[in-house]
Amino acid sequence: MSATPQRRPWWLALAVIIIGAIWLQQGYALPDAAGYGGVGPGAFVMLVGAVLILLGLALMAQIARGDSFDPQEAESAEADAAPSRKAFAFAAAGAGVPLLTMQSLGFPLTAMLAFVLVTHAFGSRRLVLDSVIGLVLGTICWVGFSWLGVTLGGALPLAGW
Numbered sequence: 114m115s116a117t118p119q120r121r122p123w124w125l126a127l128a129v130i131i132i133g134a135i136w137l138q139q140g141y142a143l144p145d146a147a148g149y150g151g152v153g154p155g156a157f158v159m160l161v162g163a164v165l166i167l168l169g170l171a172l173m174a175q176i177a178r179g180d181s182f183d184p185q186e187a188e189s190a191e192a193d194a195a196p197s198r199k200a201f202a203f204a205a206a207g208a209g210v211p212l213l214t215m216q217s218l219g220f221p222l223t224a225m226l227a228f229v230l231v232t233h234a235f236g237s238r239r240l241v242l243d244s245v246i247g248l249v250l251g252t253i254c255w256v257g258f259s260w261l262g263v264t265l266g267g268a269l270p271l272a273g274w
Contacts, residue, residue, distance in 0.1 A: 121176045121179075123173070126172040126173035126176055127173075128169075129165055129168055129169035129172060130165070130169030130170065130173070132165055133161075133163065133164070133165025133166035133167075133168070134162065135162070136159070136162030136165060137158075137162030137166065138162070139158060139162075140155045140156070140158030140159030140160075140161075140162055141155065141159065142155070143155030143158055200234045200235070202234075203230050203233050203234035204231055204234035204235075206230045207227045207228070207229075207230030207231035207234065208227070208231075210226050210227050210230060211223050211224075211227060214226060219255075220251055220254070220255040220258075221248055221251035221252040221255050223251070224247055224250060224251025224254065224255075225244055225247035225248040225251050226247070228243060228246065228247025228250065228251070229243045229247055232247075
C-alpha cells in the first residue's frame with residue numbers, strides 16, 4: 114500500500130512573503146518619524162511587512178519539513194465542507210461598508226454596521242445585541258482617537274455632530 118504524496122502549498126508561503134515585501138517596500142515610502150512619540154506611519158507598516166516575511170519563511174520551513182495542515186479538533190472545522198458564499202459576501206460587505214458610509218454616517222454608525230455584517234457572516238443572528246456592541250465599540254474607538262487628536266470626522270454627520 115503506497116501513501117499518496119501530500120500536496121504542499123508552496124504558493125501560500127510565497128504569497129505571504131510577497132505581501133510582506135510589498136508592505137515593507139511601501140513602508141519605506143511613508144514618513145518613518147513623525148507624530149506622537151516620534152514614530153511615524155512608515156515604521157508600523159515596515160514592522161508589519163517584516164513580520165509577514167518572517168511568518169512566510171516559517172511557513173515555508175513547515176512545508177519543507179512536511180508538516181500537515183489538517184484541521185485540528187479544537188477548530189471544529191470540516192475539511193470537506195464547501196465554502197459559504199453567503200458568509201463570504203457578508204464578511205466582504207462588512208469590510209467594504211466603511212468606504213461607502215464613513216463620511217455620511219460617521220465612525221460609530223459605520224463601525225456598528227461593519228460589526229453587524231461580520232458577526233452575521235460568522236453565524237450570529239442577534240441583530241440588536243450585535244448592533245449595540247458594534248455601536249459601543251465604535252463610539253469608544255471614536256472617542257479614543259479624538260482624545261489622541263486623530264481626526265476621524267464627526268461622530269454623527271447626519272445629526273450635525
